[in-house]
Amino acid sequence: MRGRPILGAISGFFFGVFLAVALQQWSVRPLDNLSVIGLPLIGIALGLLMAAWAPFGSRSGEPAGAAPPTPPAPPPSEPRTET
C-alpha cells in the first residue's frame, strides 16, 4: 500500500454510511439492506483501493512510494599537495 489504507477504510466506511442517509433524505433510495450494509462495504473497498492506487502526488511514470532520488555525488576533491 503506497497510500493511507487506515484512513481509506475508515473514511470509506463513513462515506458509505453518510451517502446512504443522504440518498434517503434526497429521496433517491430508501434505507434498505443494500444501501445500509452495501454502501459502507463498498466505501471501505473504495478507500482501500484508493490507498493501494495512490494516484495523487506522484509524477507520471514514477512510483508514488519510491525513495527520493539520491543527490549527486560530490566532485572528487583535488589531490592535496604536500609542502
Place this chain on the structure above:
Amino acid sequence: MKRRTGTVDRLRRLAVVAAVTCAVWLVAAPTVSASVQGPCEGTATIDGVTYDPSFDSASKPIVVPEDRSGLRIPYSGAITAQNTNYLGAVGIVVGPVTINIADWGLDENVDDVRATNPDAVYILGSELDSIVGLYRVTAFHDADGGSCDADAMVKLEGSVMSTPVGAGATAGAVLAGVAVLAAGIPKGKKP
C-alpha cells in the same frame, strides 16, 4: 519492470472503476417492489391523488406534500376474508430493522366487519413536519380468515438542507468523500 508497473496501475484503476460501478449500480438498482399480498385492498387520497398498492417503488411513491400539518387523508380498506380476532401493525424499514410506528390490537370483531367506514379520514398532525425523504413502509393484518402483507414507498417532500439529518448527512458524505480521496496521497506527503 516498467511495463509491469504500468499493468499494475491499470489493474488498480480497473478495480477503482469496478468499485464505483458497484456503487452506482447499488444506487440505481430498483428497490424491492411488493404491494399487497393476501385478501386485502385499500386506497388513500392525498392532495387529490388516489394512491393504491401499485405505488410501491422509489420512482412511483406515495407523495406527502411539504405543507402537510393538518392534511386530511380520506382512506378506505377492506378484507375479503373472515376478519374476526384481527391484529396488525405498520412499520418503517431501516436496513435490516423494521421500526413499528402504529399497531391495532387484538380485536374479536364478533360482527366480522370487513371494511373501513366509507367516510374514514385520517388527519395528519405535526409529527412529520421536520422529516423528509423516501421511506419504505410495511404493514400486516392478521385475522382468522387470513393475513395480508403490504409494502409502500412514501416520499415526504420538503427542503432537505433545512433538516439536521439532511444537512448533516450531505455534509458528512462530502467530507468523508474528500477523506477517501486523501487516502490516495502517498505516505510521506502531507494530505
